[in-house]
Amino acid sequence: EAQVTQNPRYLITVTGKKLTVTCSQNMNHEYMSWYRQDPGLGLRQIYYSMNVEVTDKGDVPEGYKVSRKEKRNFPLILESPSPNQTSLYFCASRRPLDRGHTEAFFGQGTRLTVV
């Protein structure tokens, strides 16, 4: 089954304690990205990756890091989490459609609480 898998689904942590949220896709997609979802703000892109070893900042990258060492994996790293990073996080990969458009496949989300 084609899917994007995130872990963990739920995480409660304390301010300053480094954490990693993993993301893996089995569709051989080149493009992957991370979003955070907050009430009334929709989905905002944190980082994206066009391919292995190619990453770039999205709209809200502060406080986050990513890496893309393999095509299937795109972990999100919070070196020193703060309470304002409490949010619902989604990893997504994109597949090409016709005429240059793409379809996003999202993971099930990771609900992060930083206390």
Added chain:
Amino acid sequence: TQLLEQSPQFLSIQEGENLTVYCNSSSVFSSLQWYRQEPGEGPVLLVTVVTGGEVKKLKRLTFQFGDARKDSSLHITAAQPGDTGLYLCAGRVGTYKYIFGTGTRLKVLA
């Protein structure tokens, strides 16, 4: 900064009613997508509209892209409880870059 505003933000209706959700921006998009997100899940693509004025139908859902490609609407006919969810529009601003709207949370009561 490009923004996509959706209205209404919340909508609670009875089964069988019709409804329309709007997605508006001051920016032009080369295409626009609609996603539905159910509780505990990630968004799932419903449709992509590309041409100004384009109308696409998906069973009881009708999607329209504005003539100027700055806005879009989603109309649901005879809503059912299974239509409950968060509806998100997303405008394409680059090859892989999409800006997501603020979302409309729909609840259809049986």
